[in-house]
Amino acid sequence: AARGRGGSDRDLRFGRVAVAVSIGQLVGPLVGGVILDWAEQAGLDAPTTPVFLFGAALGLAATGVGATAGAWAAAGEVRTDGAEPRPSVASMLRIPGMRHALATSVAVLTAVDLLVAYLPLVGRERGLSPAFVGLLLSVRGLATLASRLALPVLMSSFGRRMTLGGNLFAAGLAITALSVASRPAVFLALRVVIGFGLGVGQPITASWVAGQAPVGRVAAALALRLTGNRAGQLLLP
Numbered sequence: 001a002a003r004g005r006g007g008s009d010r011d012l013r014f015g016r017v018a019v020a021v022s023i024g025q026l027v028g029p030l031v032g033g034v035i036l037d038w039a040e041q042a043g044l045d046a047p048t049t050p051v052f053l054f055g056a057a058l059g060l061a062a063t064g065v066g067a068t069a070g071a072w073a074a075a076g077e078v079r080t081d082g083a084e085p086r087p088s089v090a091s092m093l094r095i096p097g098m099r100h101a102l103a104t105s106v107a108v109l110t111a112v113d114l115l116v117a118y119l120p121l122v123g124r125e126r127g128l129s130p131a132f133v134g135l136l137l138s139v140r141g142l143a144t145l146a147s148r149l150a151l152p153v154l155m156s157s158f159g160r161r162m163t164l165g166g167n168l169f170a171a172g173l174a175i176t177a178l179s180v181a182s183r184p185a186v187f188l189a190l191r192v193v194i195g196f197g198l199g200v201g202q203p204i205t206a207s208w209v210a211g212q213a214p215v216g217r218v219a220a221a222l223a224l225r226l227t228g229n230r231a232g233q234l235l236l237p
Contacts, residue, residue: 033134
């Protein structure tokens, strides 16, 4: 997605990748909630076991697809002639806008992870069924899918800065309201706002980082972004 032309074209390519992720975020929690509901009604001693087995099967299938994909041989990026020294991590972090893009990416991913981790606990506290909690997670995935499909229109109408900042601000307000919500309909409405708002974060920040990277170091910059994401997933929860 990072190869080829930059600017809005790169934003759209990362948006397409993010759409595929959103489909998984839509289907997975919904199916997982239904399986968990069935397991509890069946009186299984460990009702979460079938959900984990379902996830393991999907993981093995994805591993098989990735291991046999023919696109890897054609992958790569334009290399420099070796005259320029390789930029270090410190030098890439000094590139204008790079630290802002990395910090935004970490914040968005951590918000999503915390919602996935704690929403089932909040739902249980409010008396919501596992299937309904799965529905809430899938609603977020559906709203995220909608925002990523709408990304070309949003970008052309408002630009990258307004699209990213406005959506994340709205999502932050909705997350705050989620902590005091009690009615199922309110939960659903807030999840739509959260899903739509956070959905633009990952594709835009990925394109942002790729666009700021020196020629021939796009992969390194994206790897730096992934490292920052994993550090956030480790430390912030």
